[in-house]
Amino acid sequence: MLWYLGRRLLQLIPVFLGATLLLYGLVFLRPGDPVAGLGGERGLPEAVQEQIRQQYNLDEPFIVQYLLFLKGVFTLDFGVDFRGREITEVIAQALPVTFQLAMMALVIEAVFGLTFGLIAGMRKGGWFDGTVLVISLLVIAVPTFVMGFVLQFVVGVELGWLPVTAGRDPDFYTLLLPAIVLAATSFAYVVRLTRTSVAENLSADYVRTARAKGLRRTQVNGRHVLRNSLIPVVTFLGADLGNLMGGAVVTEGIFNINGVGGTLYDAIIRGENVTVVSLTTVLVIVYIAANLVVDLLYAALDPRIRYA
Amino acid sequence: MTTQFPVTGGGLPTGRPAGTSYDAGTDKPLLQISDLEVSFTTGVGEVKAVRGVDITVYPGQSVAIVGESGSGKSTTAHAVIDLLPGTGKVTGGSITFDGREIVGLPRVEMEAMRGRDIGLVPQDPMSNLNPVWRIGTQIDEALRANGFEGGRAERKERVAGLLAEAGLPDAARRARQFPHEFSGGMRQRSLIAIGLAARPKLLIADEPTSALDVTVQRQILDHLEVLTQELGTAVLFITHDLGLAAERAEHLVVMFKGRVVESGPARQILADPQHPYTKRLVSSAPSLASRRIQVAREEGATPDELLSHHADGEETRRRPIVQVRDLTKVFQIRGARPGASSDFTAVDNVSFTLPRGETLALVGESGSGKSTAANMVLGLLEPTSGVVEFDGTDVAGLSPKEQFAFRRRIQPVFQNPYGSLDPMFSIFSSIEEPLRLHQVGSKKEREARVRELLDLVSLPASTMRRFPNELSGGQRQRIAIARALALKPEVIVLDEAVSALDVLVQAQILELLGSLQDELGLSYLFITHDLAVVRQIADSVVVMQNGQVVEYASTDAVFDNPRQQYTRDLLAAIPGAGLEDAKIAG
């Protein structure tokens, strides 16, 4: 188990370096002077431009820039943005909000996805299965931002059940609607995955053996069908945490939430490349960490991996 | 093997006392199947998989259902325990157990019967244990589901006892392991422990050992026999092997296409089969055939009278076509942790000679290195050391061009009829591929050759337009042989080429191989785990174990006078070996 963990961690190092180098390169290694374009139509005074170049090591060779950036990542010091704010501070403010939003979405999709998927898989071909299947198709087909709009308009504005926007200090209640919107597409995938997995396991040989032992149906379903169906679903859910945080850009934009997505979008519009790269790096780290958690969950759920 | 039995107590019934003798006609039947009909609903409507089947099993008795794939034997067994797969349903007839009708029994009552009254030992040990639970937990489930009264500690002890009883050493530790840490044989023993955990009156054993190595197979069957006899459990065997069935059961039921074609006392059916299908089965079953040859030889017959296709003419045997000397293959096994890689010698210093026009069999169980050796002969695998000489030339020293030419002279036929043909290729393209690749003839000539080849393997020319998924296993294997023959090779490597086929089809293919050998002067390197088949086709035998040659002699010498214990074990493991002489109809 320890060896397994160690090996996975080792494999993550080149992935982390490669991904950050790729992002950093894409943002900073393109033709044109990133500083010259700042300050709108008139541009910034030459002296200010020079200062910015120095501050962000833009006069160093690319690889040195990148290494300095990496150093910043490891010392949790990303520098300051063009408006003079500590980027670390900005991230520290935005990250918890997005994390809460993503976790809420994760719980929603897990609970509803698993429940619906389980029932549909058990009665494959029945009316419930058919309904769930159609709904999941529709949910996948309607993009998140459309669903965000519609729900915001119908549930928030017309019906007034839930707050329309989150604002400065979002709590559970204000984040509920955005979390539902964020969870929707993944929920559909979880339903479909659970359904297939349950249906497949139902006809597995070991389930027949369990029945032949004389286990009651509920016991067979709980201890064998559900337990084994969880493996691919949990794997999906773990990986999805990273997706949810990265995908929060749209949802946070619609509901005006000051999370990573909103901040990132803001930084993109203002052309604050350092902030953009810093934020995306943090998201990549979250994503990689989530995938590591998936590996561990996988090992915990499937003994074949644990002792491999 | 000793059985550590009885492990009684704990509130479970233990069945009849050991070794009860019965008197014919006085017992009531334990299981009575009459006029059973099972149907499956498919896209085209209802298909009857089992029709009008009658089977009677008495308490403590062993009965075997024999049939090929698709005969309905497994379906019948699953109907008894009400675990028909998919859309399967009993659509007629009755099944009574202990005098009680069980067709249409409410689910809860059937659940109560399973495990306690009727146990099941399923077919494939690899897929029948849940990979995520410990072995002990899975046996414990069977105890708890059937009302075992006892605390944790008692159950734990009982689980270990059951595993030990099923012949697993170190049972207490084994119970804490997961299925993937077990070998196939160990898993099958665990499944037997599960099946017998609640001491059922009837145990359904669905091909319980067909996925295992032959020697393991025999051990487990012996063990199961002793165990069920001691417990007084009736056994319903499901098997495709008539020899095995006759050896293990007193009453046989032969099924064909969903019907019972013949049933009766085992010895009687073997000695005097009445139905044409049974007759063919008796004459084709390799285990029985090999036994028959053995008996005939002991009575003084010569090999040529028994085997029509033995290579004739001494002059062809002068020069060996393939000569293998000191062949060794070492694989590096990558460990779970860095630096933990180890060397694994798959083939260890193996030498043998395949004379022109003869058949040499490489026999061994899984992991014996026989297929690795065959792949080196085929030039698909580089030997670590040693020499493969083909027609006097060292194969290793060939230039790429020479090697390409060498490919034409030696061709393989593989085991899996479902994997050996590219499903995307039509039969014509499959057989024509070697000709095209080696630029033989014009397009027209190639087509003529394909027709010729199909004729050679006794398939109509119209097969050309078909795709592999439309053909049966036997037909696919014929196509694979036709493809192998396309370039007129001198040697064919048959890697378990008949092992996956049903008995009758197997016999047909063996016959085809024999006549092709006579006609074309082919030499066969025949790789198999089944000594019974070897008896029918090979001139000489190389017995391999753990990568090494254990015994190398003529087929007759190996069968008449095995010098090594391992060879004797293999011979003893042929089902039907223990049957009385001359009781088998010829």
Added chain:
Amino acid sequence: MPENRTETLPGGRRPRPGQEHFAAELDEGGLGAVDAVSTTDAPSSLWRDAWRDMRRRPMFWVASAIIVLVVIVAAFPGWFTDIHPRFDCNLADSLGAPEPGHPFGYDKQGCDIFSRTLYGARASVLVGVMATAMVVLLGTTMGAVAGYFGGWFDAILSRITDIFFAIPLVLAAIVIMSITTNRTSFTVAFVLAAFGWTSIARISRGTVMSVKNNEFVTAAKSLGMGRGGILLKHVLPNSAAPIIVYATVALGTFIVAEATLSFLGIGLPPSTVSWGGDISQAQNAIRQAPQILFYPAGGLALTVLGFIMMGDVVRDALDPKARKR
């Protein structure tokens, strides 16, 4: 009539009731036909079987109808409307209700929504198809080479795949599109493809690795066929099914991704009519004129639905488990 033969067993015992020697009569079918090849039916390859299977499903026809419709509209929007989506606009009609000749009403700029919805299909389909084509080409090549040749190839290519996999698609696209000045359908497709190929690479690597262990591959090897030949002739065609299934679904995903980018204002420029852009425009007017959101969103959802349904149907038809005989 079946005959019951009562004989004595060795040891003088008689068989018990129900266990007498019994042999059935030979039934009409006989024993023949064990190895008969059907010569009347049309030959059925894997693809033909899949086709036969799909044809029977209503979902296939619904999905096909949607896809055909969307593709035709995308290719020839002029067949369905004479109104230009960008130039035939009149601010006086801003947010106007539907009226004859303008069944969907007007958007904020006073452009005809019907026309804009039709013309919007082109951007979506174009980006979706281009991105999918690039992804299939790149992903299959990477995956197939890694899976087939293994060893160092596999180690390096798999790490590269991991790196790209570690960056979420929408995130990467947002970052890169935000700094791209030349935004066309091609650049959007290219950026989506550049970060969207990893799944297909992983899928094809896995499939190729399992296909290459088939005995027909070994048979081709022993015929002397080269590695490249085997990969192209035997391995790739047999690995195609899961790739096709994934590609169909991916097409839908890319269309959504493009719309998301256009919605955020960093996808296609406003000069290109696109559903994402129109939905973005609809944000502030949803209350007064819901149709301005409804039609582009509906077009988008319908298109994506078509491809996802098609992916489902194709997967079911090509499922090796369902094909086991």
